[in-house]
Amino acid sequence: MDGKTRETRQDAKIKTEAVNLYYGSFHALGDVTFEIPARAITAIIGPSGCGKSSLLRLFNRMNDLIPAARVEGNVFLNDIPVYGKDADVVSLRQKVGMVFQKPNVFPMSIYDNIVIGPRHHGIRSRRRLAEIAERSLSQVALWDEVKDSLNAPGPGLATGQQQRLCIARALAVEPEVLLMDESCSALDPESTMKVEELMLELKQRYTIVIVTHNMEQAVRVSDMAAFMMIGEDRVGRLHEYSATEEMFIRPKDKLTEDYITGRFG
Amino acid sequence: MRINPRTTGKIAKVLIWAAALSVLVVLVAIILYILFKGMPFINWRFLTDIPRSMGRSGGIAPAIAGTAMVSLVAIVIAVPFGIGTAFYLAEYTRGNAVTRIIRFSAESLAAIPSIVYGLFGFLFFVIYLDLGWSVLSGGLTLAFMILPTVIRTSEEAILTVPNTYREVSFSLGGTKWQTIRKAVFPSAIQGIANGVILSLGRCVAETAAVILTAGSALRMASSLFSPTRTMAVHFYYLAREGISMDNAYATAALLILLIFLINVVANAFVNRTMAKGR
Numbered sequence: 001m002d003g004k005t006r007e008t009r010q011d012a013k014i015k016t017e018a019v020n021l022y023y024g025s026f027h028a029l030g031d032v033t034f035e036i037p038a039r040a041i042t043a044i045i046g047p048s049g050c051g052k053s054s055l056l057r058l059f060n061r062m063n064d065l066i067p068a069a070r071v072e073g074n075v076f077l078n079d080i081p082v083y084g085k086d087a088d089v090v091s092l093r094q095k096v097g098m099v100f101q102k103p104n105v106f107p108m109s110i111y112d113n114i115v116i117g118p119r120h121h122g123i124r125s126r127r128r129l130a131e132i133a134e135r136s137l138s139q140v141a142l143w144d145e146v147k148d149s150l151n152a153p154g155p156g157l158a159t160g161q162q163q164r165l166c167i168a169r170a171l172a173v174e175p176e177v178l179l180m181d182e183s184c185s186a187l188d189p190e191s192t193m194k195v196e197e198l199m200l201e202l203k204q205r206y207t208i209v210i211v212t213h214n215m216e217q218a219v220r221v222s223d224m225a226a227f228m229m230i231g232e233d234r235v236g237r238l239h240e241y242s243a244t245e246e247m248f249i250r251p252k253d254k255l256t257e258d259y260i261t262g263r264f265g
Numbered sequence: 266m267r268i269n270p271r272t273t274g275k276i277a278k279v280l281i282w283a284a285a286l287s288v289l290v291v292l293v294a295i296i297l298y299i300l301f302k303g304m305p306f307i308n309w310r311f312l313t314d315i316p317r318s319m320g321r322s323g324g325i326a327p328a329i330a331g332t333a334m335v336s337l338v339a340i341v342i343a344v345p346f347g348i349g350t351a352f353y354l355a356e357y358t359r360g361n362a363v364t365r366i367i368r369f370s371a372e373s374l375a376a377i378p379s380i381v382y383g384l385f386g387f388l389f390f391v392i393y394l395d396l397g398w399s400v401l402s403g404g405l406t407l408a409f410m411i412l413p414t415v416i417r418t419s420e421e422a423i424l425t426v427p428n429t430y431r432e433v434s435f436s437l438g439g440t441k442w443q444t445i446r447k448a449v450f451p452s453a454i455q456g457i458a459n460g461v462i463l464s465l466g467r468c469v470a471e472t473a474a475v476i477l478t479a480g481s482a483l484r485m486a487s488s489l490f491s492p493t494r495t496m497a498v499h500f501y502y503l504a505r506e507g508i509s510m511d512n513a514y515a516t517a518a519l520l521i522l523l524i525f526l527i528n529v530v531a532n533a534f535v536n537r538t539m540a541k542g543r
Binding site: 106116119121 | 427433437443448
């Protein structure tokens with residue numbers, strides 16, 4: 001292993017230990033143990049229904065919204081248990097932002113879309129909110145495009161711009177981790193490229209975890225790749241986890257190779 | 266013999282158009298007829314004067330005021346409770362015994378004829394609580410009458426808000442209340458407002474329930490405890506007892522214009538609230 005991988009390994013941002021996730025009697029994730037390095041992009045790949053999104057949603061406890069969901073095992077963010085007894089979900093979600101599959105912009109102005117998070121966290125000062133809006137929109141290279149139309153409706157933007165607005169909205173609460181759940185799957189190739197460039201830039205400061213069906217995308221942007229697979233028992237498990245380059249050049253396992261070369265999935 | 270699908274399609278199209286057109290013609294005919302018969306008698310005096318000789322001459326100012334007061338009381342009481350219940354049903358619970366009882370009650374209440382609300386209001390507010398025939402009794406009765414509508418329309422509006430809005434708000438660290446207030450409510454306001462407008466229209470137009478609870482006084486109501494008559498009730502007496510068909514039509518025309526105005530103003534208000542975000 002090269003020095004880079006070792007260095008990031010020491011710097012684990014998120015850790016899971018034997019995590020099992022159940023939706024009622026359905027066993028969705030089985031014994032997932034891995035570490036996600038800080039300030040890098042980790043891609044979760046695998047066939048549909050293998051629990052990629054469920055795994056991603058463990059990190060910001062979005063599975064809590066599903067009434068029958070139950071988590072066993074440990075998830076750590078900065079070595080602090082995410083599912084601990086006195087864990088604060090609100091501050092967890094402030095540290096772990098999420099961008100969804102569809103650009104779900106609220107039917108409000110661009111500005112109101114951006115500042116909804118900071119407002120949730122009690123920031124009221126107009127000047128402060130305006131600064132946040134400018135900073136977040138600049139981070140996603142949208143500022144120049146919308147700075148004169150901040151009061152225009154968010155849903156009026158092009159789809160690609162909307163998704164960048166959603167990323168800016170997530171960044172506005174100053175998270176440490178950004179979870180992206182197939183965030184490019186609704187975008188055209190050009191917008192996808194822009195978002196990918198953005199990811200590469202953002203990883204200087206943020207830990208990014210993406211779920212993607214797009215193998216080329218995983219290769220283009222990710223540093224680490226986690227291949228998930230459903231077993232005979234319908235339980236999603238982490239099948240192989242390594243540096244992306246290594247996985248795509250020398251997959252350890254036949255199943256991984258079959259998947260990433262497009263033989264199934 | 267088989268009819269070719271394209272012909273079937275054409276026949277269906279003609280029938281659907283015919284149905285829509287006849288409804289439109291009937292509606293427009295009724296409205297135009299009433300406006301035509303009533304408008305000539307609407308003037309400043311009619312709007313501002315009190316009724317003289319039982320409404321044979323003079324104006325209908327007390328009835329206009331009575332309509333506004335009774336409807337306002339109903340809306341002020343029913344809307345907060347209705348919207349609150351709707352949010353409780355849509356956001357805070359999943360199907361359990363309590364929600365089933367609330368939904369079943371709301372549906373049953375919505376199907377009850379208004380005169381039954383009138384009878385209830387008469388027995389409970391007017392007699393038992395001793396509020397007498399009054400603006401308050403009438404307003405409370407109407408509040409009960411429109412509550413199911415407010416609950417149902419608001420709940421439907423809340424349920425049509427995409428779940429992704431809630432997810433986004435939660436993912437940004439929003440609490441349940443923040444999510445409801447900032448992400449769900451602004452998207453549901455249009456539907457909620459439509460339900461409120463519909464309910465307000467029903468209040469303004471209601472007769473049976475108001476006669477039994479607000480009374481039919483011709484004087485200007487001076488407080489919530491004064492008896493009053495609404496425009497719909499006034500119209501009813503003018504026409505029923507043959508006092509003055511001209512003034513009856515004028516009152517009806519005014520009622521139609523008022524409902525029209527409520528719709529326009531309310532829609533403008535909603536659109537302006539929405540425009541901040543759209």
